Amino acid sequence: SQTIHQWPATLVQPVGSPLSLECTVEGTSNPNLYWYRQAAGRGLQLLFYSVGIGQISSEVPQNLSASRPQDRQFILSSKKLLLSDSGFYLCAWKPESSYNSPLHFGNGTRLTVT
Amino acid sequence: QKEVEQNSGPLSVPEGAIASLNCTYSDRGSQSFFWYRQYSGKSPELIMSIYSNGDKEDGRFTAQLNKASQYVSLLIRDSQPSDSATYLCAVNQVPNSGYSTLTFGKGTMLLVSP
Numbered sequence: 001s002q003t004i005h006q007w008p009a010t011l012v013q014p015v016g017s018p019l020s021l022e023c024t025v026e027g028t029s030n031p032n033l034y035w036y037r038q039a040a041g042r043g044l045q046l047l048f049y050s051v052g053i054g055q056i057s058s059e060v061p062q063n064l065s066a067s068r069p070q071d072r073q074f075i076l077s078s079k080k081l082l083l084s085d086s087g088f089y090l091c092a093w094k095p096e097s098s099y100n101s102p103l104h105f106g107n108g109t110r111l112t113v114t
Numbered sequence: 115q116k117e118v119e120q121n122s123g124p125l126s127v128p129e130g131a132i133a134s135l136n137c138t139y140s141d142r143g144s145q146s147f148f149w150y151r152q153y154s155g156k157s158p159e160l161i162m163s164i165y166s167n168g169d170k171e172d173g174r175f176t177a178q179l180n181k182a183s184q185y186v187s188l189l190i191r192d193s194q195p196s197d198s199a200t201y202l203c204a205v206n207q208v209p210n211s212g213y214s215t216l217t218f219g220k221g222t223m224l225l226v227s228p
Contacts, residue, residue: 034215043220044158044202051213059215090157099214100146100165100206105157 002027006091006106013113019064019078021109023091026072031093033074034103035066039087050074051096086113116141118205120219128227133190135222137203140184147179149188150202152221158202162188193226200224 003026013019025031035047046059048066056066063082067075074091088110092103117140127133135149146165150158164170164177164186176189186205190197200221207217 032213036218044218046215046217049213049215057213102146102148102160102163102204103216104160108157110155 002031002093002104004091004093004104004106006089006109008109009107010110011112013081013111015083015113016080019076019081019085019111021076021089021091021111023074023076023106024072025093028072028093028095030071030096032096032098033068034092034094035074035076036090036092036105037087038090044090048076081113083113086111116205116207116217118203118217118219120201120203120222122220123223124225125222126225126227127193129193129195131193131226133193133197133224133226135188135190135201135203135224137186137188137205137219138184139186139203139205139217141205141207141217142181142184144205144207146206147177147186148204148216149175149177149186150204150218151197152200152202154199190224193224195226195228198224198226 006023034049036044038044050068064078090108091106094101119138149162151161152158162177164179170177174191178187200223202221203219204216206214
């Protein structure tokens with residue numbers, strides 16, 4: 001069966017520091033991968049999605065970036081964090097070429113920027 | 115901007131009652147619709163998928179879809195205190211890239227009192 005791992009679970013970082021969140025999926029090949037952010041009291045906002053290695057689409061311009069160095073690895077990064085980057089970051093996946101399939105989420109990373 | 119709208123709640127129901135959660139969406143081209151449950155501090159968990167007009171039942175949950183009215187609902191029968199959570203409606207969207215993503219509503223908080 002497929003599983004998705006996200007780490008770390010929680011993170012407290014000062015403003016201006018870098019960020020790297022990692023997500024991996026097991027048990028499937030060439031999944032579609034997604035990064036969402038959920039700010040306090042707000043809905044899930046799609047940040048990035050990827051349909052293959054090196055293929056990244058950005059939905060919201062900001063100081064975050066994403067990379068997919070391997071088939072089942074998705075990384076969210078920032079060079080300098082802002083206070084507004086605080087939130088609950090969720091990685092999700094769905095099978096390749098499955099237009100109508102739901103997303104399956106990892107356990108999330110709660111980021112607090114101080 | 116394609117939108118998914120939900121009442122934020124909270125919706126309060128007594129134990130054993132039927133809880134009714136509603137969602138409207140703006141993109142007439144959407145083909146797949148999902149309900150996720152999110153407990154406080156946790157990631158969203160898929161509970162129902164629906165693709166065709168009408169009702170779909172799974173245990174105590176029934177999803178209803180009306181594409182003409184652009185309306186999706188979730189009924190929870192015999193509500194239990196463990197059903198207390200935020201329920202997210204999600205609708206698939208096709209951005210310019212042609213790959214499907216999910217747009218989420220902000221969620222409705224359900225409180226079931228013993």
